[in-house]
Amino acid sequence: xxxxxxxxxxxxxxxxxxxxxxxxxxxxxxxxxxxxxxxxxxxxxxxxxxxxxxxxxxxxxxxxxxxxxxxxxxxxxxxxxxxxxxxxxxxxxxxxxxxxxxxxxxxxxxxxxxxxxxxxxxxxxxxxxxxxxxxxxxxxxxxxxxxxxxxxxxxxxxxxxxxxxxxxxxxxxxxxxxxxxxxxxxxxxxxxxxxxxxxxxxxxxxxxxxxxxxx
Amino acid sequence: xxxxxxxxxxxxxxxxxxxxxxxxxxxxxxxxxxxxxxxxxxxxxxxxxxxxxxxxxxxxxxxxxxxxxxxxxxxxxxxxxxxxxxxxxxxxxxxxxxxxxxxxxxxxxxxxxxxxxxxxxxxxxxxxxxxxxxxxxxxxxxxxxxxxxxxxxxxxxxxxxxxxxxxxxxxxxxxxxxxxxxxxxxxxxxxxxxxxxxxxxxxxxxxxxxxxxxxxxxxxxxxxxxxxxxxxxxxxxxxxxxxxxxxxxxxxxxxxxxxxxxxxxxxxxxxxxxxxxxxxxxxxxxxxxxxxxxxxxxxxxxxxxxxxxxxxxxxxxx
Numbered sequence: 001x002x003x004x005x006x007x008x009x010x011x012x013x014x015x016x017x018x019x020x021x022x023x024x025x026x027x028x029x030x031x032x033x034x035x036x037x038x039x040x041x042x043x044x045x046x047x048x049x050x051x052x053x054x055x056x057x058x059x060x061x062x063x064x065x066x067x068x069x070x071x072x073x074x075x076x077x078x079x080x081x082x083x084x085x086x087x088x089x090x091x092x093x094x095x096x097x098x099x100x101x102x103x104x105x106x107x108x109x110x111x112x113x114x115x116x117x118x119x120x121x122x123x124x125x126x127x128x129x130x131x132x133x134x135x136x137x138x139x140x141x142x143x144x145x146x147x148x149x150x151x152x153x154x155x156x157x158x159x160x161x162x163x164x165x166x167x168x169x170x171x172x173x174x175x176x177x178x179x180x181x182x183x184x185x186x187x188x189x190x191x192x193x194x195x196x197x198x199x200x201x202x203x204x205x206x207x208x209x210x211x212x213x214x215x
Numbered sequence: 216x217x218x219x220x221x222x223x224x225x226x227x228x229x230x231x232x233x234x235x236x237x238x239x240x241x242x243x244x245x246x247x248x249x250x251x252x253x254x255x256x257x258x259x260x261x262x263x264x265x266x267x268x269x270x271x272x273x274x275x276x277x278x279x280x281x282x283x284x285x286x287x288x289x290x291x292x293x294x295x296x297x298x299x300x301x302x303x304x305x306x307x308x309x310x311x312x313x314x315x316x317x318x319x320x321x322x323x324x325x326x327x328x329x330x331x332x333x334x335x336x337x338x339x340x341x342x343x344x345x346x347x348x349x350x351x352x353x354x355x356x357x358x359x360x361x362x363x364x365x366x367x368x369x370x371x372x373x374x375x376x377x378x379x380x381x382x383x384x385x386x387x388x389x390x391x392x393x394x395x396x397x398x399x400x401x402x403x404x405x406x407x408x409x410x411x412x413x414x415x416x417x418x419x420x421x422x423x424x425x426x427x428x429x430x431x432x433x434x435x436x437x438x439x440x441x442x443x444x445x446x447x448x449x450x451x452x453x454x455x456x457x458x459x460x461x462x463x464x465x466x467x468x469x470x471x472x473x474x475x476x477x478x479x480x481x482x483x484x485x486x487x488x489x490x491x492x493x494x495x496x497x498x499x500x501x502x503x504x505x506x507x508x509x510x511x512x513x514x515x516x517x518x519x520x521x522x523x524x525x526x527x528x529x530x531x532x533x
Contacts, residue, residue: 039294039295039305039306040290040291040294040295040305040502040503041295041305041358041500041502043500043505044358044500101505102507103507104506104507109495109498112495113495116490116495117493117494117495118493119493119494170493171493173356174299174303174403174404174474174475175299175303175403177303
């Protein structure tokens with residue numbers, strides 16, 4: 001199925017609108033902060049919110065390729081870098097909230113947490129893995145790495161998103177509704193890629209049979 | 216990923232001035248619309264939740280067992296709650312608990328007692344002199360408050376029913392009514408919420424049967440109309456909206472211990488040296504404060520309760 005692609009000039013507008021939309025979660029947090037809307041435990045609220053949006057942006061980024069393949073809208077690819085960088089942006093906010101607001105730069109306490117608390121270990125790992133992806137997001141870096149090496153590195157996002165989902169799962173006390181939803185969506189997005197890979201391999205078998213029949 | 220080299224500009228690619236202006240106007244409009252939508256949505260979300268002004272409880276005695284610390288604001292105590300019968304978000308109980316019917320109410324006190332009796336809420340309010348008990352409350356999640364409860368020692372209730380020598384533990388059962396409590400319709404925890412104490416813990420002067428908060432009757436989300444408060448243990452040990460108290464021989468099966476036995480033990484004494492398997496218990500966030508503070512052994516009530524656990528390995532009996 002292929003829908004008509006919008007003109008390049010239109011895509012620029014869409015990109016600008018998307019950029020603004022992606023800032024809304026942060027704007028909402030800031031607004032709440034100014035209007036006592038963060039509840040009784042503001043630091044917990046901010047940590048939860050920035051984490052949720054990090055995971056959400058990772059999923060949205062992973063949605064681009066399956067959606068593009070299914071709809072034929074190749075222009076969606078032009079949004080992917082921005083969406084990925086926004087995931088990194090919210091991950092930085094989430095990490096900063098933890099290091100600064102939650103732990104107040106208590107390095108000893110933070111190191112202990114990262115070593116001893118599995119959910120923090122895996123969350124920290126996911127964040128660290130995101131850094132090289134953010135660092136190699138520019139056109140210049142793509143040229144330097146070459147398309148093949150760049151794509152291999154950026155496939156790390158599958159591992160990063162999985163670590164993020166597990167991080168969320170491991171921190172909730174009992175109600176796994178939200179982490180489970182993220183896990184299911186992630187599984188679906190990764191499954192879509194797997195299905196595409198499998199389908200791409202099959203057509204190679206058919207031409208050989210046809211040729212031998214023709215003989 | 217498509218990398219395009221910058222081509223030389225063709226004259227036909229230069230944006231006509233009018234289109235340029237139109238687009239700028241569109242963008243400004245879109246951003247304004249987006250901002251307005253965010254503000255509007257924000258306004259809806261932040262509908263001020265009226266703190267339900269309950270009936271006043273008068274003639275309260277002050278207690279030497281109260282702590283002298285800054286009280287947590289009423290608004291925070293009544294909008295940041297763990298009461299899964301009404302939902303698992305912190306703001307759910309204050310939003311959903313209006314369906315709880317707190318009158319008529321009674322607590323059935325039974326089990327290994329000589330005089331089992333059902334006490335109606337008005338009887339409970341008059342059973343003993345109501346005291347103001349300002350207690351620290353430490354949640355297992357790592358946050359804490361200072362709450363001015365209203366109540367009297369649980370042993371006042373116990374002496375009315377005369378527990379026998381067989382009574383080694385006390386079990387507390389919370390209301391679990393699907394019609395009044397949306398959370399109970401889902402198996403988040405095994406309902407009814409059940410908690411328990413050793414007999415000496417239950418009869419300790421610090422353990423209270425609690426009927427109010429800030430000089431008024433308990434708000435629904437805080438466990439109305441009557442609950443238990445055990446200040447040296449993690450908050451989940453202090454059962455809310457109690458309908459049954461049983462004196463029993465065997466250690467009762469408590470809800471959180473059933474849900475996750477490795478994480479929530481029967482004793483659950485506040486202990487900075489015994490971490491939760493998934494997070495540290497060494498520090499806590501006092502609601503309203505910016506920096507975390509160190510957690511105190513037995514939530515600072517060590518002088519009064521440490522002797523109850525003399526010789527016990529508190530890492531094993533967590």
